[in-house]
Amino acid sequence: MMRISLGAVHATKSRKTWADAEIIAEPVPNKELNEPQVLVKRKPVILDDGSRGDVVFVYGYPAISLFTGAGGFDLGIEQAGFTPLCQVEWDESACKTLMHNRPAFFSHASLIQGDIRKVATEMILKEAGLGVGECYLLVGGPPCQGFSRSNIKSLSGRYDVRNDLVFEYLRIVDQAKPKYFIFENVQGFVSFNEHEYLRAFLERAHGNYYELVYGLVNAAEHGVPQRRIRFICSGTRRDIAKNDCRLASLPPPTHFGRRDLAALLTVSGLPLYSKEERYLRRPPGIRYFPDRELLIPPSPVGEDGRSKKFLDFYQHLEDSEPDRLVQEPELGDGR
Secondary structure (H helix, E strand, O other), X not given: OOOOOOOOOEEOOOOEEOOOEEXXXXXXXXXXXXXXXXXXXXXXXXXXXXXXXXXXXXXXXXXXXXXXXXXXXXXXXXXOOEEXXXXXXXXXXXXXXXXXXXXXOOOOOEEEEOOHHHOOHHHHHHHHOOOOOOOOEEEEOOOOHHHOHHHHHHHOOOOOHHHHHHHHHHHHHHHHOOOEEEEEEEOHHHHHHHHHHHHHHHHHHHHOOEEEEEEEEEHHHHOOOOOOEEEEEEEEEHHHHHHOOOOOOOOOOOOOOHHHHHXXXXXXXXXXXXXXXXXXXXXXXXXXXXXXXXXXXXXXXXXXXXXXXXXXXXXXXXXXXXXHXXXXXXXXXXX
């Protein structure tokens, strides 16, 4: 649905309100934060349809954001047609940033400041104005520092408690039951502790009634002027995957390295629809099956384009287990 004018923004000494929400509290320093608190409260648009009573009107596809940070992930999903209805963030400075940028962004979203381990799923759904199963998309990137290579070296084998927050993410997925979810983390998540966290994450997410597609994505292939490799896992609730034949995947590349682009454009180069040509264009996703060997996604980064290891991996996978490959992302129109 198209957005309408947000109307005037009113501010007092400590409050700001607009058509869709209002700031009701200020962030507190993290050391003083004991229990989760609501900083921004939604004011849902209520419609009377004349027959069934009040109906809540929601702009776009309803979404929930965990580990929101400064809101980068949420900006992306807003541009893709989703509307965050609740954001959950712990850090005081990040909460201030999220509040400062309202209502230009996230104008329909409530904001909860709190330790995710103490935030009940019921609280998130209440502030979003959603019931169990009504969230279309849940997104989040739990803290990645414990999985990063630099931090692993500095810890010298010591345990980083932030690593287990990935399972708090899955707790809320399991209890809220969104139709789809997107999980993001650093490349080190894949290899950390001999793939222990990757294996545990996929096993638990699949057990929570989701079909999974995962892989490593290079941000430079999607228009970001930086080689930044990220692990992405998309989940599709199993009833949707079975009944509607929808399976959220990973995005196909829109930008290419010089070598890859030359290969795609040279008439005397790759034959049309050859395997290599397809794997330069295809999304680098792997479908998860719990009864098969865990596949470790290869990095897409080569010297000047996708690496030979990457291309060989997916060519071999098509020959040996073609059902592991998801050709195109299908996160689309159905509700």
